[in-house]
Amino acid sequence: MNLRSLSHLSNQELLRDLAAIVARDRGTTAEMLAHIAEVDDPRLYAQEGFPSMFAYCVQVLHMSEDTAFKRIRAARTARQFPAIFEAVADGRLHLSAVVVLAPYLTEENATELLAGATHKTRAEIEWLLAERFPRPDLPERIEALSDLPAPNLSAGPAAGHVKELPKSLVPEPVASSTPHGKVTPLSAERVALQTSIATAAYENLRYAQALLGHQLKTSDIAEVIERASEAIVREAEKQKFCATSRQGTGRHGSSADPRHIPAAVKRAVWKRSRPYGTTGSRS
Template sequence: MNQELIKSLSNEDLLLSTERVVEEERKIVQVLIWHLQEIQDRKLYLLLGYESLYKCLILHFKMSDTTAYSRIKVLKILEEVPEVLEGLKSGELNISNIALAHSFIEKHQKLTGEELSQENKAEIFESLKDKTTTEAKEFFARCNPETALPHDEIRLLTETHYQIRSTVTNKLIEKMDYLKSLISHEHINPSHEELLSLAFDALIEKAEKKRGVNQKSPESGEMTTQSLTDGTRYIPRDVKRYVLKRAQNQCEHIHTNGERCESRFQLQFDHIVAFSKGGKATIENMQLLCRVDNAFKSSFEVH
């Protein structure tokens, strides 16, 4: 049906047609959720060269950040409360409210330290039925006012500058003031950016030292005989340092589209030829993989 035909409809026919389209949209959303659930289960986003389904939805399927985020939230909720799908199908629940509920549950559990039961979660969604998004926000604010605090946000301002918005506790403000006093002889009235940069630099240096990132890495020919022939699962420190330097502290997995993963999240050392198949902890047989790619590789090795 094109726009000209829609314009020619009578008021009654236009309303009836709109009801049919809305119903079709609900069905399409339901089918889309099923598709995304299966892609998530099979981790097919890795085959497309993305480290997460979220990035895949944005970069491959061209969804907006907000749309992709809400779809991911719905998938997570469906794992915990499958009956939510029925509410989505009937129109009693909508994507936005389901995503809001997921955020509320996460925040509430983090604040209270208590895990909500499946029954409690189901009750929350029962209370959300036929509510507008505004009504849903008001409902959550009444349940636990602290969960209504704004989300963290990073917004691009220029090519080189971002705006970070975050709600923090008084304890963090006290730590910032204390840090200011400690460094006041070198940094007079530092900005928030300067404080964060100093804190991050100190933490990064500590973490890199722990991982051996900045320690001198021997060249390939300098590997000790023990490092090259050791038949245990133990990975020698000189091998680790060399692999970290070669990988530039990024995942080395090459996806089927020819692009390297380059994730820096939860990096793990992996035997290219599995240890169970005789693979040794040598620089030639070791690679650096993110947790997701390592798990994906392992699933294929098992099968």
């Protein structure tokens, strides 16, 4: 397709056509999930010499590892809860939503959870599940990073007899060798934070922990991070919005500059615009 052929379309026509294409894509995606489910259940991929649906999707259908995993997981979940097919087709649920919901869905709660996840982002659904199914805090774990070996991908159909793998053994996408920050909601008020920091930053955290000593309620370094984040926010807001703990108009009650915004007004604006309360609560 020559993309330059779209140049004759007006802005409204482009927006209209894009919405129509996305709608068709959702319908096609739901149909693809149904086909994956039907190929997967009787293990039709084995007839083609592949040990798993995952290998078939990657080697024959040329999906990426992440794409194959997500579609297979969504297809199996939709086969168990058929309402998902229609929800994907009409855009109420995206594939990431189905994958996130999958471990929590039961015959008893499926209708409620699917409705609650309608038109929500992945992050919003993770918060929804954390509030509905709270988990305990993760234990503190510090480990040094080393280079991870590159993943060994299968090179095609297995020679000779194919040994079929259980569905539960379908490989998941391999993590990147360069870790990124990850936030996992645990409950309405707690999250698990996984990230990588410089050794110097870690030493600073430990030093701050030693300086605070008995001021800390626990020996968990998470409390040091919480205190540090609160201090950073206070300092940054003070610099950006003239925020202070004092009330009043300050030393100068007015300004000759008509565009000048008094500090008291700035404070009121940022207090109203803060996404969470002063304690970090989402409520």
